[in-house]
Amino acid sequence: MKFSRLFIPTTKEMPHDATLPSHQFLIRGGFIVQEGAGLYNLLPLGKMVQDNIRAIVKEELDNAGCNEVQLSMVTPYKLWEQSERSDAMGKEMLRFKDRHQNDFVLSPTNEEAMVTLVKNRAKSYKDLPINLYQINTKFRDEARPRFGLLRGREFLMKDGYSFHSNTEDMIREFNLMENTYKKIFTRLGLDFRVVQADSGAIGGDGSKEFHVLANSGEDTIVVCENCDYGANIEKIFDNDEEIDALNELSYEELQEKSLEQKCSCGGKLYFKKGIEVGHIFQLGDRYTSALNATFLDENGKTKPFIMATFGIGVSRLIAAVIEQNYDDKGCIWTKTTAPYMVDIIVSNAKKDDELNAGLKIYNELKDAGIKVIIDDRKKERFGFKMGDFELIGFPYAIIVGKKLSDGIVELVERKTGIKKDIEISKITDIVSQVFMVI
């Protein structure tokens, strides 16, 4: 892709309400634009990042045997009355009437709709298990939408729902999804922890959260220094006041706090801040009993489906990647989430030799299957282009400039800032090798 043909309105203006790095840099880097309170539009670069995340989520879920569906975003309100959850959802669930005065909601989650979908369509234990998911827009009317994509009102969520003939099989699927989620977050290049969690308004018994570790995280979690144990503090402290007090502390303040409790493995426990990006629940028959969704078991007996549910915050992950990967200059995308892997910066695109040399490398890299963008803008100077590279956060840049007459270009790694002179004839080979290691 050519920079000159892509709409990337980077800006130096800092949005006044943006306190978090991801919020600031995603707006300044031309990834997102605010449309209203908690409402964001994705610009081309933001859409690409989201597509990258979405593709990894889909691939791993499909590999694990899940089926992708798409439920209507507008859901009849009566489904929520049947599950007796409409009150518990409170004002976060946006309700409205259509032109015929019928009641609907903008789906904040889809347990009810999914149970209704499977009910009467899967009839026998032979039809089970079923694991259906969607990657679809959700709406929650947050009282105080903030932090950009981290706590918006409209957002993209992967919500999955599995149906089983018994608890044992549901737990097998729950464990399979835990492993699948680990694969997903690992492929996204994230440092994350799986923690024991409270189940909250969704209901049900076993529940685990997936947290991306970041100083700005809204949640406080406890992790072991030795083993992979982790827990949300809501799970391990009984006292609400104590929990609120801990959640108020900054990352730095938390580091000074020590925990008396030890892990069951004997290891020391630490406080960390996390951004919740995934949550899996063992639901049992909470919804299927309420909605009378049953199947015939081996003995011809009618039973409610045993259910689990699995969520990933897809648009939230865009911000979570940055909260974990940024510096004072801007974003630093991981290799699998980056909109482009390498940005060829033509120092002065008005000079034909520089532009042509850049285009030659561009075409070679494209042919090698590398996602590449060339900054071919004639009206911008080198410093401005370099600033855009750092703000946007492509993993690598190749600078075509002064040293071109010596047959040399510079390869820059965004994360470290390390620059290396490379012979122009070798750049494609070297870059291909670097990127193959991913």
Place this chain on the structure above:
Amino acid sequence: MKFSRLFIPTTKEMPHDATLPSHQFLIRGGFIVQEGAGLYNLLPLGKMVQDNIRAIVKEELDNAGCNEVQLSMVTPYKLWEQSERSDAMGKEMLRFKDRHQNDFVLSPTNEEAMVTLVKNRAKSYKDLPINLYQINTKFRDEARPRFGLLRGREFLMKDGYSFHSNTEDMIREFNLMENTYKKIFTRLGLDFRVVQADSGAIGGDGSKEFHVLANSGEDTIVVCENCDYGANIEKIFDNDEEIDALNELSYEELQEKSLEQKCSCGGKLYFKKGIEVGHIFQLGDRYTSALNATFLDENGKTKPFIMATFGIGVSRLIAAVIEQNYDDKGCIWTKTTAPYMVDIIVSNAKKDDELNAGLKIYNELKDAGIKVIIDDRKKERFGFKMGDFELIGFPYAIIVGKKLSDGIVELVERKTGIKKDIEISKITDIVSQVFMVI
């Protein structure tokens, strides 16, 4: 994919309100499920078809230089007041208040939001042209939602918006999009016509519609026997009563009507029924003036952007493909829209030799890059599987059954019903060749 692992709840029950083949067969074939009036859920097969259509739309638009974005589905109402279009949209535009009593709409289209997005971000003629599109959920609160996906309330639409410094450049893009749309509908395997159209509520001057020819189409169009001229009758008749009367006629009745007018090429004009699947508009400065969206031209003068807009009904296309391709047994997908190209029917999956032979072909075809599903269900008989194949409408089936002991399988073409005996050792080669021709 294995049939036994995919949620495909086919049914013999006919939905009581379904009068059109696409509505009947998409529900009976396990592609869609109704959630409420004009609200549909896509099941796995329906999602795959939509993904196929979406991918072709995206690929051709990206090739033509368009940039994909994603606007929030919930839009502040104030944008619609600024463009003075809120009254014209009437009750089809669903309005609601959030918890803080602020006014929003569920976007029925996004001219206002897109103009606001580009305003102040593209500042100079040097930043133009820009062509931004999204493939995103829309909502129109139709008074009488009907015909399944053809006239739903929530639907998936591709809406594109281009911004130019002058009318000439806008017309260049308009023509480019006309050609791009032709490529898209051709790749989808559809028989369609481009027709002159009225601009309706969107406003602006030049406007063309893309119609999939189908007896069930809601629109009446006129086409020339000789050249590629076509027009919506709303464009060529002045008299509203005459237009209404013609629209009331069935396809058969229309065939008996003759038109006195001749085409400018001298050719005879015919009536046809069409399903509108695309619409492109020359908007000029209708919205950019109202919303004060301007740029600086070569002489430093402030001017409103000149705009065009381009729509494709993505979820509607799922139904349009079937309205043009079905028989009394069910759907007949085109090769590029089919969820799978070939269905390997294991006649009796309880017999190990049949199942293993089927799986061997399945793996060979998969390795050859062909989208293949194997009907490995043990609880279903051959007749039932064959019925599902015909109802769902995969382009081809390979029947592994009685003739297996002679090393023979049957290749069936869904469209023609023609069956051919093929030596099992040759099936992958033959099938690969057949599908390469696409």
